[in-house]
Amino acid sequence: MLKSHKTKEQIMEVTQMLATHSLLINTFLGFLVGGFIVPFITAKNPLGFRKASFIYTMTFQAIITMIAFAGIVAVFTGDLGWSITTIIMMGLWAIMMYIEIQKHKAIKVANLQNEETFRVLKSAFLKISALQILLIVVMMGLMLLKAEGTISI
Numbered sequence: 594m595l596k597s598h599k600t601k602e603q604i605m606e607v608t609q610m611l612a613t614h615s616l617l618i619n620t621f622l623g624f625l626v627g628g629f630i631v632p633f634i635t636a637k638n639p640l641g642f643r644k645a646s647f648i649y650t651m652t653f654q655a656i657i658t659m660i661a662f663a664g665i666v667a668v669f670t671g672d673l674g675w676s677i678t679t680i681i682m683m684g685l686w687a688i689m690m691y692i693e694i695q696k697h698k699a700i701k702v703a704n705l706q707n708e709e710t711f712r713v714l715k716s717a718f719l720k721i722s723a724l725q726i727l728l729i730v731v732m733m734g735l736m737l738l739k740a741e742g743t744i745s746i
């Protein structure tokens with residue numbers, strides 16, 4: 594919640610940053626869902642899979658970094674403080690980033706010419722996308738319950 598003694602401009606800025614945060618999260622969700630297509634369109638093309646995975650990871654990092662930036666700016670301009678939900682978000686941010694980097698590293702060094710390795714990594718790509726989506730959906734649910742007042746954290 595906003596503390597008192599804020600100027601109208603500050604309140605408008607924090608509102609805008611949180612709206613941007615929210616919009617970026619929805620965009621990110623769309624990107625992750627769309628990303629499911631990667632192992633399918635490159636199903637018979639190991640090098641294409643590696644290249645697409647690289648572009649995917651770069652885009653992933655760009656969007657999630659913008660999400661964090663908007664969130665952090667909101668916390669400071671709005672003097673929102675570090676609520677438990679904000680701390681959970683920062684933890685999730687680090688976990689999601691870590692998983693993504695590990696996945697990309699694995700795809701980068703693997704011998705994708707080996708059919709079995711290629712198959713395992715395509716399947717891992719899909720499972721990891723599903724996990725990332727789940728983490729966001731859980732966070733959205735948590736924030737919804739918080740906004741409704743069902744839980745107070």
Ligand code: HEM
Binds near residue numbers: 594662664668686729
């Ligand atoms: C890493 C830095 C991040 C910071 C500093 C941050 C900060 C914030 C703040 C201050 C709010 C408003 C809190 C409130 O209304 O009580 C918020 C809302 C929210 N954040 Fe974050 N956040 C971060 C990352 C993330 C990530 C990675 C996700 C997704 C997994 C996420 C998901 C959400 C959601 C779903 C909301 C509710 C949006 C809405 O009300 O429409 N945040 N965040």
